[in-house]
Amino acid sequence: MTGLSEDMEKQARLLSSQLVLGDRLVEVAATRTVLAWKGIKKDKKSSEIISFSKTEHVPLCDIIAAHKNHINAESGRSQKNPKRLHQMHPHAFTVSYVRRTRRRRRWRCGDVTFHCTNQGLCEQWIQVINEQLSLFTNRPRSLLVYINPYGGKRRGERVYEQKVAPLLRRACISADVIVTERANHARDHLISQANLNEYDGVVCVGGDGMFSEILHGLIIRTQTDHRVDRDRPDSELVPCSLRVGIIPAGSTDCICFSTVGASDAVTSALHIIVGDSQPMDVCSVHHRDRFLRYSVSLLGYGFYGDVLTDSERNRRLGPARYDLAGVKTFLSHKHYEGTISFLPAENKGTPRDKLRCRSGCGACQHKSSLKDRKQREMSEKTNLDKDGGHGWRVIHGKFIAINAASMSCACPRSPKGLAPSAHLADGTADLILVRRCSHLDFFRHLLRHTTKDDQFDHSFVEVHRVRKFCFQPRVCGPASADHRSGDPVTSCFGATRPCPATGNQGNGHGRWTCDGEILPHAAIRVSVHGQLIRLFARGIEEEQRQQGGRAPEGPCSPRDLEPS
Ligand SMILES: Nc1ncnc2c1ncn2[C@@H]1O[C@H](COP(=O)(O)OP(=O)(O)OP(=O)(O)O)[C@@H](O)[C@H]1O
Ligand SMILES: CCCCCCCCCCCCC/C=C/[C@@H](O)[C@H](CO)NC(=O)CCCCC
Numbered sequence: 001m002t003g004l005s006e007d008m009e010k011q012a013r014l015l016s017s018q019l020v021l022g023d024r025l026v027e028v029a030a031t032r033t034v035l036a037w038k039g040i041k042k043d044k045k046s047s048e049i050i051s052f053s054k055t056e057h058v059p060l061c062d063i064i065a066a067h068k069n070h071i072n073a074e075s076g077r078s079q080k081n082p083k084r085l086h087q088m089h090p091h092a093f094t095v096s097y098v099r100r101t102r103r104r105r106r107w108r109c110g111d112v113t114f115h116c117t118n119q120g121l122c123e124q125w126i127q128v129i130n131e132q133l134s135l136f137t138n139r140p141r142s143l144l145v146y147i148n149p150y151g152g153k154r155r156g157e158r159v160y161e162q163k164v165a166p167l168l169r170r171a172c173i174s175a176d177v178i179v180t181e182r183a184n185h186a187r188d189h190l191i192s193q194a195n196l197n198e199y200d201g202v203v204c205v206g207g208d209g210m211f212s213e214i215l216h217g218l219i220i221r222t223q224t225d226h227r228v229d230r231d232r233p234d235s236e237l238v239p240c241s242l243r244v245g246i247i248p249a250g251s252t253d254c255i256c257f258s259t260v261g262a263s264d265a266v267t268s269a270l271h272i273i274v275g276d277s278q279p280m281d282v283c284s285v286h287h288r289d290r291f292l293r294y295s296v297s298l299l300g301y302g303f304y305g306d307v308l309t310d311s312e313r314n315r316r317l318g319p320a321r322y323d324l325a326g327v328k329t330f331l332s333h334k335h336y337e338g339t340i341s342f343l344p345a346e347n348k349g350t351p352r353d354k355l356r357c358r359s360g361c362g363a364c365q366h367k368s369s370l371k372d373r374k375q376r377e378m379s380e381k382t383n384l385d386k387d388g389g390h391g392w393r394v395i396h397g398k399f400i401a402i403n404a405a406s407m408s409c410a411c412p413r414s415p416k417g418l419a420p421s422a423h424l425a426d427g428t429a430d431l432i433l434v435r436r437c438s439h440l441d442f443f444r445h446l447l448r449h450t451t452k453d454d455q456f457d458h459s460f461v462e463v464h465r466v467r468k469f470c471f472q473p474r475v476c477g478p479a480s481a482d483h484r485s486g487d488p489v490t491s492c493f494g495a496t497r498p499c500p501a502t503g504n505q506g507n508g509h510g511r512w513t514c515d516g517e518i519l520p521h522a523a524i525r526v527s528v529h530g531q532l533i534r535l536f537a538r539g540i541e542e543e544q545r546q547q548g549g550r551a552p553e554g555p556c557s558p559r560d561l562e563p564s
């Protein structure tokens with residue numbers, strides 16, 4: 001025995017044999033966690049089999065599938081490969097696996113083809129590998145796919161057919177595909193038609209707006225099935241059981257970029273295939289006792305609300321509409337007056353710490369139990385009753401922008417994001433207040449979103465980590481008794497009255513963008529629901545150095561390595 005590696009010797013081999021790889025003879029072995037091989041040859045003097053190359057290996061959790069090859073006479077024969085070697089090994093199988101590239105966290109599908117002496121051995125290898133893969137119960141078998149044909153540069157259908165469908169087929173994953181025919185088609189289908197029991201996950205081919213449809217479809221369906229009243233701002237929402245995969249085909253693709261670390265269809269498809277799971281916080285947004293929308297990325301008032309409002313007029317420009325609207329909004333340099341009240345998140349770090357949310361993030365590991373949450377709610381209520389809002393902070397001011405990000409909102413435009421230290425699944429959002437400042441100062445602040453400099457390091461910017469917040473635009477006329485009472489929750493909504501100038505509450509104020517949609521009200525109340533939804537993703541991985549070898553040791557967590 002040549003000894004593939006010490007680690008492998010410690011584990012029971014499921015199968016090992018001599019096979020041919022290219023023009024070399026290799027010893028190949030499979031255990032429950034790894035497939036490894038090493039070049040071998042016959043020692044001329046002793047006639048013993050000796051190894052002559054380093055062990056190469058692929059963790060089983062990175063393998064997509066093993067398939068039989070249909071070989072013609074010429075295939076598999078390299079120039080150096082003597083005809084004899086090939087003739088002695090006429091059967092072959094290919095193992096497809098996840099290959100990490102050196103470039104920007106992109107994953108690709110790698111193939112390695114082994115030739116065998118006989119058909120029985122070839123089939124045995126395929127069976128052993130695929131049997132082990134079938135033990136990974138986190139991998140989906142059946143998916144429901146929604147494609148927005150008009151998202152981003154209108155390439156959704158092509159991207160799916162050319163890049164994603166072939167990989168799903170290779171991994172033996174079935175997919176029912178719906179190409180949407182109108183806005184909200186996917187949302188409505190999920191709410192009232194889809195038979196969700198048939199699927200292990202939902203795939204969204206499109207941008208953040210399309211993802212938002214699917215998010216709404218799944219959350220609304222889940223709450224309806226569990227008879228949860230969505231209109232009550234304090235309802236405890238039930239987490240969705242199906243995971244969502246995002247194949248980026250939009251303009252910003254911020255949710256994909258922030259959860260996968262790349263905006264790339266093949267990378268996303270591979271995260272779906274290996275069955276990754278990334279929980280994600282969701283904000284619920286209410287106006288008085290009426291549910292408005294859910295948000296996972298940016299709730300933005302003022303600057304971003306205006307950018308989005310303006311960009312909607314130029315949808316035909318595709319992704320460039322945001323640049324045009326961004327410049328116009330920046331030049332208009334508006335500010336808005338209002339009161340923001342928020343409940344700070346305790347013991348959850350700060351938005352300016354340097355603890356970035358990365359794959360396996362410690363801050364996102366802890367999911368508070370129902371008991372914890374009930375206790376927190378009780379103490380919030382008691383504090384409110386006791387002294388009219390203890391724990392809540394209230395800030396009145398003139399703001400150029402108010403942004404709430406429950407994740408970093410990293411995207412190709414801003415690789416560290418609007419809130420670089422926000423966490424995907426810690427049950428909090430980072431609330432960024434940009435007060436009225438000079439044009440030049442605001443430009444400096446914006447510019448820092450694209451560099452390594454700290455965009456919060458300005459006297460006119462403050463940032464808080466929060467569980468809940470309310471916003472009340474400046475009230476026309478004298479402040480109401482509720483507002484003066486200091487009870488932030490009541491004052492958020494009690495003080496709203498029609499503006500005499502317009503006769504309409506909301507008009508004349510700024511607007512909120514909620515993951516790219518414009519909200520119909522400026523006075524809103526927001527709660528973060530920790531880990532309400534899960535994606536086929538694993539968060540952004542630390543960049544790794546490749547160390548030679550066919551597939552570098554991936555960051556498979558022990559959970560991934562052990563078949564369940
Ligand atoms: N068939 C369709 N026809 C018209 N609109 C659609 C259709 N399907 C989905 N939509 C809507 O298109 C909007 C934009 O889609 P999407 O998010 O995919 O692209 P985007 O806006 O270019 O990207 P991003 O949201 O990342 O900026 C979504 O709000 C969605 O509701
Ligand atoms: C002087 C240079 C200034 C550069 C400033 C760059 C700052 C970029 C921060 C981008 C944050 C995007 C957050 C994502 C929000 C999405 O839910 C939403 C829907 O797709 N997209 C936008 O709001 C689109 C937002 C587009 C903003 C331009």
Ligand SMILES: [Ca+2]
Pocket residue numbers: 281405406407422423424425426427428429
């Ligand atoms: Ca969060």
